[in-house]
Amino acid sequence: MPSWDSLIRFEAAEDGVTYWAALALDTVPVAGLKVPGFASIEALERHGSSRAVTVKKLLAPTPNQSIPIYCIGLNYRNHAEEAKLIPPTYPPMWYKPAAALANHEDDILFPTVAHSNFPDFEGELAVILRGPIKSISTADVSSSILGYTIGNDLTARMFQDPKRCGGQYTYAKAFDAFAPLGPRLVHPSKFVPSAPTTLVTRVNGEVVQQSPLDFIYPVEDVASFISQGTTIPHGTVIMTGTPAGVGWFQEPKSPLKDGDVVEVEIQPIGILSNKIVFEK
Structure with missing residues:
Protein backbone atom coordinates (compact mmCIF):
# COMPACT_ATOMS: atom_id res chain seq x y z
CA MET A 1 0.00 0.00 0.00
CA PRO A 2 1.29 3.51 -0.78
CA SER A 3 2.06 5.78 2.15
CA TRP A 4 -0.09 8.53 0.62
CA ASP A 5 -3.19 8.95 -1.55
CA SER A 6 -2.47 12.51 -2.60
CA LEU A 7 0.15 15.15 -1.89
CA ILE A 8 0.18 18.91 -1.70
CA ARG A 9 3.20 21.17 -1.98
CA PHE A 10 2.69 24.45 -0.18
CA GLU A 11 4.08 27.50 1.56
CA ALA A 12 3.49 27.42 5.31
CA ALA A 13 1.93 30.35 7.14
CA GLU A 14 4.21 29.96 10.14
CA ASP A 15 7.63 30.30 8.50
CA GLY A 16 7.20 30.79 4.73
CA VAL A 17 9.01 27.49 4.11
CA THR A 18 7.91 25.06 1.39
CA TYR A 19 6.62 21.70 2.62
CA TRP A 20 4.91 18.56 1.34
CA ALA A 21 1.93 16.96 3.07
CA ALA A 22 -0.25 13.91 2.48
CA LEU A 23 -4.00 14.41 2.11
CA ALA A 24 -6.86 11.94 1.96
CA LEU A 25 -8.70 12.10 -1.35
CA ASP A 26 -11.84 13.36 0.38
CA THR A 27 -9.96 16.34 1.83
CA VAL A 28 -10.15 19.40 -0.41
CA PRO A 29 -6.73 21.08 -0.77
CA VAL A 30 -7.19 24.67 0.38
CA ALA A 31 -5.36 27.33 2.33
CA GLY A 32 -5.89 27.11 6.06
CA LEU A 33 -5.44 23.35 6.41
CA LYS A 34 -3.31 22.29 9.36
CA VAL A 35 -1.06 19.39 8.36
CA PRO A 36 2.22 17.66 9.20
CA GLY A 37 4.69 19.27 6.78
CA PHE A 38 7.65 17.34 5.38
CA ALA A 39 10.74 18.78 3.69
CA SER A 40 10.43 16.43 0.71
CA ILE A 41 8.40 13.57 -0.73
CA GLU A 42 11.21 11.22 0.24
CA ALA A 43 11.03 12.36 3.87
CA LEU A 44 7.28 11.85 3.86
CA GLU A 45 7.52 8.36 2.35
CA ARG A 46 10.11 7.21 4.87
CA HIS A 47 8.11 8.76 7.74
CA GLY A 48 10.87 11.23 8.56
CA SER A 49 10.59 14.25 10.81
CA SER A 50 7.75 16.70 10.19
CA ARG A 51 6.41 19.97 11.56
CA ALA A 52 2.82 20.90 12.30
CA VAL A 53 2.10 23.82 9.96
CA THR A 54 -0.74 25.68 8.27
CA VAL A 55 -1.16 25.85 4.50
CA LYS A 56 -0.79 29.47 3.36
CA LYS A 57 -0.51 28.94 -0.39
CA LEU A 58 -0.69 25.84 -2.59
CA LEU A 59 2.26 25.44 -4.96
CA ALA A 60 2.66 23.43 -8.17
CA PRO A 61 2.96 19.81 -6.94
CA THR A 62 6.19 18.85 -8.65
CA PRO A 63 9.45 18.04 -6.84
CA ASN A 64 11.59 19.61 -9.57
CA GLN A 65 10.78 23.17 -10.61
CA SER A 66 13.98 23.82 -12.59
CA ILE A 67 13.46 21.61 -15.67
CA PRO A 68 11.44 21.98 -18.88
Missing part, protein backbone atom coordinates in the same frame (compact mmCIF):
# COMPACT_ATOMS: atom_id res chain seq x y z
CA ILE A 69 7.86 20.74 -19.10
CA TYR A 70 7.04 18.23 -21.83
CA CYS A 71 3.84 18.90 -23.78
CA ILE A 72 1.94 16.55 -26.08
CA GLY A 73 -0.47 17.68 -28.80
CA LEU A 74 -3.34 16.16 -30.80
CA ASN A 75 -3.95 13.51 -28.14
CA TYR A 76 -7.76 13.58 -28.28
CA ARG A 77 -9.72 12.51 -31.35
CA ASN A 78 -12.35 15.18 -30.78
CA HIS A 79 -9.66 17.90 -30.72
CA ALA A 80 -7.95 16.51 -33.84
CA GLU A 81 -11.34 16.54 -35.58
CA GLU A 82 -12.13 20.15 -34.64
CA ALA A 83 -8.64 21.16 -35.82
CA LYS A 84 -9.10 19.16 -39.04
CA LEU A 85 -5.75 17.47 -38.46
CA ILE A 86 -4.76 13.84 -38.84
CA PRO A 87 -2.88 12.54 -35.79
CA PRO A 88 0.63 11.42 -36.80
CA THR A 89 2.22 8.08 -35.97
CA TYR A 90 4.15 9.62 -33.09
CA PRO A 91 2.81 12.22 -30.66
CA PRO A 92 3.59 15.87 -31.48
CA MET A 93 5.81 17.24 -28.71
CA TRP A 94 7.23 20.56 -27.55
CA TYR A 95 8.63 22.09 -24.38
CA LYS A 96 7.68 24.83 -21.98
CA PRO A 97 10.65 26.29 -20.06
CA ALA A 98 10.86 25.98 -16.29
CA ALA A 99 9.79 29.62 -15.93
CA ALA A 100 6.40 28.67 -17.40
CA LEU A 101 5.49 26.81 -14.19
CA ALA A 102 2.75 28.47 -12.13
CA ASN A 103 0.62 27.58 -9.13
CA HIS A 104 -3.05 26.97 -8.41
CA GLU A 105 -4.83 30.30 -7.85
CA ASP A 106 -1.94 32.35 -9.23
CA ASP A 107 -2.92 35.34 -11.36
CA ILE A 108 -1.42 34.60 -14.79
CA LEU A 109 0.13 37.72 -16.30
CA PHE A 110 -0.27 37.68 -20.09
CA PRO A 111 2.39 39.92 -21.66
CA THR A 112 1.24 42.23 -24.44
CA VAL A 113 2.76 40.01 -27.12
CA ALA A 114 0.60 37.14 -25.84
CA HIS A 115 -2.71 38.83 -25.04
CA SER A 116 -2.73 40.61 -28.40
CA ASN A 117 -2.36 37.29 -30.26
CA PHE A 118 -5.45 35.32 -29.19
CA PRO A 119 -4.90 34.15 -25.61
CA ASP A 120 -6.34 30.66 -25.17
CA PHE A 121 -6.70 27.82 -22.66
CA GLU A 122 -6.09 24.08 -22.85
CA GLY A 123 -7.26 22.01 -19.89
CA GLU A 124 -5.08 18.92 -19.51
CA LEU A 125 -4.17 15.96 -17.34
CA ALA A 126 -0.52 16.16 -16.30
CA VAL A 127 1.65 13.23 -15.24
CA ILE A 128 4.75 13.63 -13.07
CA LEU A 129 7.53 11.05 -13.30
CA ARG A 130 9.75 9.66 -10.56
CA GLY A 131 12.71 9.22 -12.88
CA PRO A 132 15.30 9.53 -13.95
CA ILE A 133 14.32 7.30 -16.86
CA LYS A 134 15.88 6.58 -20.22
CA SER A 135 14.80 4.31 -23.09
CA ILE A 136 12.15 2.54 -21.02
CA SER A 137 9.47 0.26 -22.43
CA THR A 138 5.77 1.00 -22.13
CA ALA A 139 5.52 -1.92 -19.69
CA ASP A 140 7.98 -0.23 -17.32
CA VAL A 141 6.38 3.21 -17.31
CA SER A 142 3.83 2.56 -14.56
CA SER A 143 6.53 2.05 -11.92
CA SER A 144 8.08 5.39 -12.93
CA ILE A 145 4.95 7.51 -12.44
CA LEU A 146 4.98 9.62 -9.29
CA GLY A 147 1.43 10.82 -9.73
CA TYR A 148 -1.15 12.84 -11.64
CA THR A 149 -2.20 16.47 -11.44
CA ILE A 150 -4.03 19.04 -13.58
CA GLY A 151 -2.46 21.51 -16.01
CA ASN A 152 -3.51 24.38 -18.26
CA ASP A 153 -1.43 24.69 -21.43
CA LEU A 154 -1.97 28.43 -21.89
CA THR A 155 -1.31 29.63 -25.42
CA ALA A 156 -1.01 32.73 -27.60
CA ARG A 157 -2.82 31.00 -30.45
CA MET A 158 -1.87 33.27 -33.35
CA PHE A 159 1.73 32.09 -33.00
CA GLN A 160 0.53 28.59 -33.94
CA ASP A 161 -0.86 29.78 -37.26
CA PRO A 162 1.24 27.99 -39.93
CA LYS A 163 0.93 30.97 -42.27
CA ARG A 164 2.55 33.20 -39.66
CA CYS A 165 4.96 30.92 -37.84
CA GLY A 166 5.46 27.71 -39.81
CA GLY A 167 3.31 25.66 -37.46
CA GLN A 168 5.73 25.70 -34.52
CA TYR A 169 4.20 25.51 -31.05
CA THR A 170 6.91 26.45 -28.56
CA TYR A 171 6.86 30.26 -28.82
CA ALA A 172 3.07 30.32 -28.54
CA LYS A 173 3.15 28.40 -25.27
CA ALA A 174 6.46 29.21 -23.57
CA PHE A 175 5.73 32.53 -21.85
CA ASP A 176 6.32 32.86 -18.11
CA ALA A 177 3.60 31.23 -15.97
CA PHE A 178 1.91 29.59 -18.99
CA ALA A 179 1.85 26.17 -17.29
CA PRO A 180 -0.15 26.35 -14.05
CA LEU A 181 -0.35 23.00 -12.23
CA GLY A 182 -2.35 21.79 -9.25
CA PRO A 183 -4.02 21.73 -6.88
CA ARG A 184 -2.51 18.41 -5.77
CA LEU A 185 -0.74 15.25 -6.88
CA VAL A 186 -2.72 11.98 -6.80
CA HIS A 187 -0.96 8.64 -6.43
CA PRO A 188 -1.14 6.40 -9.54
CA SER A 189 -2.81 3.67 -7.49
CA LYS A 190 -5.69 6.10 -6.85
CA PHE A 191 -6.07 7.53 -10.36
CA VAL A 192 -6.07 5.56 -13.61
CA PRO A 193 -6.42 7.63 -16.82
CA SER A 194 -8.03 4.73 -18.66
CA ALA A 195 -10.87 4.58 -16.12
CA PRO A 196 -14.07 6.54 -16.85
CA THR A 197 -12.96 10.07 -16.01
CA THR A 198 -14.10 13.44 -17.35
CA LEU A 199 -12.07 16.60 -17.91
CA VAL A 200 -14.09 19.80 -17.59
CA THR A 201 -12.82 23.32 -18.32
CA ARG A 202 -14.81 26.41 -17.38
CA VAL A 203 -14.27 30.07 -18.21
CA ASN A 204 -16.06 32.34 -15.73
CA GLY A 205 -18.19 29.36 -14.71
CA GLU A 206 -19.27 28.42 -18.25
CA VAL A 207 -18.33 24.92 -19.42
CA VAL A 208 -16.15 25.14 -22.54
CA GLN A 209 -14.51 21.69 -22.52
CA GLN A 210 -16.08 18.44 -21.32
CA SER A 211 -14.57 15.18 -22.45
CA PRO A 212 -13.51 11.75 -21.24
CA LEU A 213 -9.75 11.14 -21.18
CA ASP A 214 -9.89 9.55 -24.62
CA PHE A 215 -6.17 9.53 -25.42
CA ILE A 216 -4.83 8.66 -28.85
CA TYR A 217 -1.40 8.23 -27.27
CA PRO A 218 -1.76 6.68 -23.78
CA VAL A 219 0.44 7.92 -20.94
CA GLU A 220 2.63 4.80 -21.11
CA ASP A 221 3.26 5.28 -24.84
CA VAL A 222 4.06 8.97 -24.41
CA ALA A 223 6.52 8.47 -21.54
CA SER A 224 8.27 5.61 -23.34
CA PHE A 225 8.48 7.62 -26.57
CA ILE A 226 10.03 10.74 -25.04
CA SER A 227 12.55 8.62 -23.09
CA GLN A 228 14.08 6.87 -26.08
CA GLY A 229 17.76 7.81 -26.08
CA THR A 230 16.97 10.70 -23.73
CA THR A 231 17.40 11.00 -19.97
CA ILE A 232 14.18 12.27 -18.41
CA PRO A 233 14.94 13.75 -14.96
CA HIS A 234 13.11 13.00 -11.74
CA GLY A 235 10.07 15.23 -11.37
CA THR A 236 9.52 15.79 -15.09
CA VAL A 237 6.00 16.99 -15.92
CA ILE A 238 4.25 15.73 -19.04
CA MET A 239 1.13 17.62 -20.12
CA THR A 240 -0.92 15.07 -22.05
CA GLY A 241 -2.94 17.17 -24.48
CA THR A 242 -6.34 18.86 -24.53
CA PRO A 243 -9.79 17.84 -25.79
CA ALA A 244 -12.14 19.77 -28.08
CA GLY A 245 -13.49 23.15 -27.07
CA VAL A 246 -10.54 25.55 -27.00
CA GLY A 247 -11.41 29.16 -27.75
CA TRP A 248 -9.80 29.15 -31.20
CA PHE A 249 -12.26 26.54 -32.51
CA GLN A 250 -15.43 27.89 -30.91
CA GLU A 251 -18.08 29.52 -33.11
CA PRO A 252 -17.48 32.41 -32.97
CA LYS A 253 -13.87 32.26 -31.87
CA SER A 254 -13.55 33.19 -28.20
CA PRO A 255 -10.18 34.37 -26.85
CA LEU A 256 -9.53 34.76 -23.15
CA LYS A 257 -10.10 38.26 -21.82
CA ASP A 258 -8.54 40.30 -19.05
CA GLY A 259 -9.99 39.15 -15.74
CA ASP A 260 -11.29 35.78 -16.96
CA VAL A 261 -11.10 32.93 -14.46
CA VAL A 262 -10.22 29.54 -15.95
CA GLU A 263 -10.97 26.35 -14.03
CA VAL A 264 -9.90 22.87 -15.08
CA GLU A 265 -11.50 19.99 -13.18
CA ILE A 266 -10.54 16.31 -13.11
CA GLN A 267 -11.77 14.31 -10.15
CA PRO A 268 -10.52 13.12 -7.72
CA ILE A 269 -7.58 15.47 -8.35
CA GLY A 270 -9.73 18.55 -7.93
CA ILE A 271 -10.01 21.93 -9.63
CA LEU A 272 -7.12 24.05 -10.93
CA SER A 273 -8.14 27.71 -10.97
CA ASN A 274 -6.34 30.78 -12.32
CA LYS A 275 -7.26 34.35 -13.16
CA ILE A 276 -6.00 35.86 -16.42
CA VAL A 277 -4.47 39.32 -16.08
CA PHE A 278 -3.36 41.31 -19.13
CA GLU A 279 -0.13 43.26 -18.86
CA LYS A 280 -0.83 46.95 -19.20
Whole structure:
Protein backbone atom coordinates (compact mmCIF):
# COMPACT_ATOMS: atom_id res chain seq x y z
CA MET A 1 0.00 0.00 0.00
CA PRO A 2 1.29 3.51 -0.78
CA SER A 3 2.06 5.78 2.15
CA TRP A 4 -0.09 8.53 0.62
CA ASP A 5 -3.19 8.95 -1.55
CA SER A 6 -2.47 12.51 -2.60
CA LEU A 7 0.15 15.15 -1.89
CA ILE A 8 0.18 18.91 -1.70
CA ARG A 9 3.20 21.17 -1.98
CA PHE A 10 2.69 24.45 -0.18
CA GLU A 11 4.08 27.50 1.56
CA ALA A 12 3.49 27.42 5.31
CA ALA A 13 1.93 30.35 7.14
CA GLU A 14 4.21 29.96 10.14
CA ASP A 15 7.63 30.30 8.50
CA GLY A 16 7.20 30.79 4.73
CA VAL A 17 9.01 27.49 4.11
CA THR A 18 7.91 25.06 1.39
CA TYR A 19 6.62 21.70 2.62
CA TRP A 20 4.91 18.56 1.34
CA ALA A 21 1.93 16.96 3.07
CA ALA A 22 -0.25 13.91 2.48
CA LEU A 23 -4.00 14.41 2.11
CA ALA A 24 -6.86 11.94 1.96
CA LEU A 25 -8.70 12.10 -1.35
CA ASP A 26 -11.84 13.36 0.38
CA THR A 27 -9.96 16.34 1.83
CA VAL A 28 -10.15 19.40 -0.41
CA PRO A 29 -6.73 21.08 -0.77
CA VAL A 30 -7.19 24.67 0.38
CA ALA A 31 -5.36 27.33 2.33
CA GLY A 32 -5.89 27.11 6.06
CA LEU A 33 -5.44 23.35 6.41
CA LYS A 34 -3.31 22.29 9.36
CA VAL A 35 -1.06 19.39 8.36
CA PRO A 36 2.22 17.66 9.20
CA GLY A 37 4.69 19.27 6.78
CA PHE A 38 7.65 17.34 5.38
CA ALA A 39 10.74 18.78 3.69
CA SER A 40 10.43 16.43 0.71
CA ILE A 41 8.40 13.57 -0.73
CA GLU A 42 11.21 11.22 0.24
CA ALA A 43 11.03 12.36 3.87
CA LEU A 44 7.28 11.85 3.86
CA GLU A 45 7.52 8.36 2.35
CA ARG A 46 10.11 7.21 4.87
CA HIS A 47 8.11 8.76 7.74
CA GLY A 48 10.87 11.23 8.56
CA SER A 49 10.59 14.25 10.81
CA SER A 50 7.75 16.70 10.19
CA ARG A 51 6.41 19.97 11.56
CA ALA A 52 2.82 20.90 12.30
CA VAL A 53 2.10 23.82 9.96
CA THR A 54 -0.74 25.68 8.27
CA VAL A 55 -1.16 25.85 4.50
CA LYS A 56 -0.79 29.47 3.36
CA LYS A 57 -0.51 28.94 -0.39
CA LEU A 58 -0.69 25.84 -2.59
CA LEU A 59 2.26 25.44 -4.96
CA ALA A 60 2.66 23.43 -8.17
CA PRO A 61 2.96 19.81 -6.94
CA THR A 62 6.19 18.85 -8.65
CA PRO A 63 9.45 18.04 -6.84
CA ASN A 64 11.59 19.61 -9.57
CA GLN A 65 10.78 23.17 -10.61
CA SER A 66 13.98 23.82 -12.59
CA ILE A 67 13.46 21.61 -15.67
CA PRO A 68 11.44 21.98 -18.88
CA ILE A 69 7.86 20.74 -19.10
CA TYR A 70 7.04 18.23 -21.83
CA CYS A 71 3.84 18.90 -23.78
CA ILE A 72 1.94 16.55 -26.08
CA GLY A 73 -0.47 17.68 -28.80
CA LEU A 74 -3.34 16.16 -30.80
CA ASN A 75 -3.95 13.51 -28.14
CA TYR A 76 -7.76 13.58 -28.28
CA ARG A 77 -9.72 12.51 -31.35
CA ASN A 78 -12.35 15.18 -30.78
CA HIS A 79 -9.66 17.90 -30.72
CA ALA A 80 -7.95 16.51 -33.84
CA GLU A 81 -11.34 16.54 -35.58
CA GLU A 82 -12.13 20.15 -34.64
CA ALA A 83 -8.64 21.16 -35.82
CA LYS A 84 -9.10 19.16 -39.04
CA LEU A 85 -5.75 17.47 -38.46
CA ILE A 86 -4.76 13.84 -38.84
CA PRO A 87 -2.88 12.54 -35.79
CA PRO A 88 0.63 11.42 -36.80
CA THR A 89 2.22 8.08 -35.97
CA TYR A 90 4.15 9.62 -33.09
CA PRO A 91 2.81 12.22 -30.66
CA PRO A 92 3.59 15.87 -31.48
CA MET A 93 5.81 17.24 -28.71
CA TRP A 94 7.23 20.56 -27.55
CA TYR A 95 8.63 22.09 -24.38
CA LYS A 96 7.68 24.83 -21.98
CA PRO A 97 10.65 26.29 -20.06
CA ALA A 98 10.86 25.98 -16.29
CA ALA A 99 9.79 29.62 -15.93
CA ALA A 100 6.40 28.67 -17.40
CA LEU A 101 5.49 26.81 -14.19
CA ALA A 102 2.75 28.47 -12.13
CA ASN A 103 0.62 27.58 -9.13
CA HIS A 104 -3.05 26.97 -8.41
CA GLU A 105 -4.83 30.30 -7.85
CA ASP A 106 -1.94 32.35 -9.23
CA ASP A 107 -2.92 35.34 -11.36
CA ILE A 108 -1.42 34.60 -14.79
CA LEU A 109 0.13 37.72 -16.30
CA PHE A 110 -0.27 37.68 -20.09
CA PRO A 111 2.39 39.92 -21.66
CA THR A 112 1.24 42.23 -24.44
CA VAL A 113 2.76 40.01 -27.12
CA ALA A 114 0.60 37.14 -25.84
CA HIS A 115 -2.71 38.83 -25.04
CA SER A 116 -2.73 40.61 -28.40
CA ASN A 117 -2.36 37.29 -30.26
CA PHE A 118 -5.45 35.32 -29.19
CA PRO A 119 -4.90 34.15 -25.61
CA ASP A 120 -6.34 30.66 -25.17
CA PHE A 121 -6.70 27.82 -22.66
CA GLU A 122 -6.09 24.08 -22.85
CA GLY A 123 -7.26 22.01 -19.89
CA GLU A 124 -5.08 18.92 -19.51
CA LEU A 125 -4.17 15.96 -17.34
CA ALA A 126 -0.52 16.16 -16.30
CA VAL A 127 1.65 13.23 -15.24
CA ILE A 128 4.75 13.63 -13.07
CA LEU A 129 7.53 11.05 -13.30
CA ARG A 130 9.75 9.66 -10.56
CA GLY A 131 12.71 9.22 -12.88
CA PRO A 132 15.30 9.53 -13.95
CA ILE A 133 14.32 7.30 -16.86
CA LYS A 134 15.88 6.58 -20.22
CA SER A 135 14.80 4.31 -23.09
CA ILE A 136 12.15 2.54 -21.02
CA SER A 137 9.47 0.26 -22.43
CA THR A 138 5.77 1.00 -22.13
CA ALA A 139 5.52 -1.92 -19.69
CA ASP A 140 7.98 -0.23 -17.32
CA VAL A 141 6.38 3.21 -17.31
CA SER A 142 3.83 2.56 -14.56
CA SER A 143 6.53 2.05 -11.92
CA SER A 144 8.08 5.39 -12.93
CA ILE A 145 4.95 7.51 -12.44
CA LEU A 146 4.98 9.62 -9.29
CA GLY A 147 1.43 10.82 -9.73
CA TYR A 148 -1.15 12.84 -11.64
CA THR A 149 -2.20 16.47 -11.44
CA ILE A 150 -4.03 19.04 -13.58
CA GLY A 151 -2.46 21.51 -16.01
CA ASN A 152 -3.51 24.38 -18.26
CA ASP A 153 -1.43 24.69 -21.43
CA LEU A 154 -1.97 28.43 -21.89
CA THR A 155 -1.31 29.63 -25.42
CA ALA A 156 -1.01 32.73 -27.60
CA ARG A 157 -2.82 31.00 -30.45
CA MET A 158 -1.87 33.27 -33.35
CA PHE A 159 1.73 32.09 -33.00
CA GLN A 160 0.53 28.59 -33.94
CA ASP A 161 -0.86 29.78 -37.26
CA PRO A 162 1.24 27.99 -39.93
CA LYS A 163 0.93 30.97 -42.27
CA ARG A 164 2.55 33.20 -39.66
CA CYS A 165 4.96 30.92 -37.84
CA GLY A 166 5.46 27.71 -39.81
CA GLY A 167 3.31 25.66 -37.46
CA GLN A 168 5.73 25.70 -34.52
CA TYR A 169 4.20 25.51 -31.05
CA THR A 170 6.91 26.45 -28.56
CA TYR A 171 6.86 30.26 -28.82
CA ALA A 172 3.07 30.32 -28.54
CA LYS A 173 3.15 28.40 -25.27
CA ALA A 174 6.46 29.21 -23.57
CA PHE A 175 5.73 32.53 -21.85
CA ASP A 176 6.32 32.86 -18.11
CA ALA A 177 3.60 31.23 -15.97
CA PHE A 178 1.91 29.59 -18.99
CA ALA A 179 1.85 26.17 -17.29
CA PRO A 180 -0.15 26.35 -14.05
CA LEU A 181 -0.35 23.00 -12.23
CA GLY A 182 -2.35 21.79 -9.25
CA PRO A 183 -4.02 21.73 -6.88
CA ARG A 184 -2.51 18.41 -5.77
CA LEU A 185 -0.74 15.25 -6.88
CA VAL A 186 -2.72 11.98 -6.80
CA HIS A 187 -0.96 8.64 -6.43
CA PRO A 188 -1.14 6.40 -9.54
CA SER A 189 -2.81 3.67 -7.49
CA LYS A 190 -5.69 6.10 -6.85
CA PHE A 191 -6.07 7.53 -10.36
CA VAL A 192 -6.07 5.56 -13.61
CA PRO A 193 -6.42 7.63 -16.82
CA SER A 194 -8.03 4.73 -18.66
CA ALA A 195 -10.87 4.58 -16.12
CA PRO A 196 -14.07 6.54 -16.85
CA THR A 197 -12.96 10.07 -16.01
CA THR A 198 -14.10 13.44 -17.35
CA LEU A 199 -12.07 16.60 -17.91
CA VAL A 200 -14.09 19.80 -17.59
CA THR A 201 -12.82 23.32 -18.32
CA ARG A 202 -14.81 26.41 -17.38
CA VAL A 203 -14.27 30.07 -18.21
CA ASN A 204 -16.06 32.34 -15.73
CA GLY A 205 -18.19 29.36 -14.71
CA GLU A 206 -19.27 28.42 -18.25
CA VAL A 207 -18.33 24.92 -19.42
CA VAL A 208 -16.15 25.14 -22.54
CA GLN A 209 -14.51 21.69 -22.52
CA GLN A 210 -16.08 18.44 -21.32
CA SER A 211 -14.57 15.18 -22.45
CA PRO A 212 -13.51 11.75 -21.24
CA LEU A 213 -9.75 11.14 -21.18
CA ASP A 214 -9.89 9.55 -24.62
CA PHE A 215 -6.17 9.53 -25.42
CA ILE A 216 -4.83 8.66 -28.85
CA TYR A 217 -1.40 8.23 -27.27
CA PRO A 218 -1.76 6.68 -23.78
CA VAL A 219 0.44 7.92 -20.94
CA GLU A 220 2.63 4.80 -21.11
CA ASP A 221 3.26 5.28 -24.84
CA VAL A 222 4.06 8.97 -24.41
CA ALA A 223 6.52 8.47 -21.54
CA SER A 224 8.27 5.61 -23.34
CA PHE A 225 8.48 7.62 -26.57
CA ILE A 226 10.03 10.74 -25.04
CA SER A 227 12.55 8.62 -23.09
CA GLN A 228 14.08 6.87 -26.08
CA GLY A 229 17.76 7.81 -26.08
CA THR A 230 16.97 10.70 -23.73
CA THR A 231 17.40 11.00 -19.97
CA ILE A 232 14.18 12.27 -18.41
CA PRO A 233 14.94 13.75 -14.96
CA HIS A 234 13.11 13.00 -11.74
CA GLY A 235 10.07 15.23 -11.37
CA THR A 236 9.52 15.79 -15.09
CA VAL A 237 6.00 16.99 -15.92
CA ILE A 238 4.25 15.73 -19.04
CA MET A 239 1.13 17.62 -20.12
CA THR A 240 -0.92 15.07 -22.05
CA GLY A 241 -2.94 17.17 -24.48
CA THR A 242 -6.34 18.86 -24.53
CA PRO A 243 -9.79 17.84 -25.79
CA ALA A 244 -12.14 19.77 -28.08
CA GLY A 245 -13.49 23.15 -27.07
CA VAL A 246 -10.54 25.55 -27.00
CA GLY A 247 -11.41 29.16 -27.75
CA TRP A 248 -9.80 29.15 -31.20
CA PHE A 249 -12.26 26.54 -32.51
CA GLN A 250 -15.43 27.89 -30.91
CA GLU A 251 -18.08 29.52 -33.11
CA PRO A 252 -17.48 32.41 -32.97
CA LYS A 253 -13.87 32.26 -31.87
CA SER A 254 -13.55 33.19 -28.20
CA PRO A 255 -10.18 34.37 -26.85
CA LEU A 256 -9.53 34.76 -23.15
CA LYS A 257 -10.10 38.26 -21.82
CA ASP A 258 -8.54 40.30 -19.05
CA GLY A 259 -9.99 39.15 -15.74
CA ASP A 260 -11.29 35.78 -16.96
CA VAL A 261 -11.10 32.93 -14.46
CA VAL A 262 -10.22 29.54 -15.95
CA GLU A 263 -10.97 26.35 -14.03
CA VAL A 264 -9.90 22.87 -15.08
CA GLU A 265 -11.50 19.99 -13.18
CA ILE A 266 -10.54 16.31 -13.11
CA GLN A 267 -11.77 14.31 -10.15
CA PRO A 268 -10.52 13.12 -7.72
CA ILE A 269 -7.58 15.47 -8.35
CA GLY A 270 -9.73 18.55 -7.93
CA ILE A 271 -10.01 21.93 -9.63
CA LEU A 272 -7.12 24.05 -10.93
CA SER A 273 -8.14 27.71 -10.97
CA ASN A 274 -6.34 30.78 -12.32
CA LYS A 275 -7.26 34.35 -13.16
CA ILE A 276 -6.00 35.86 -16.42
CA VAL A 277 -4.47 39.32 -16.08
CA PHE A 278 -3.36 41.31 -19.13
CA GLU A 279 -0.13 43.26 -18.86
CA LYS A 280 -0.83 46.95 -19.20
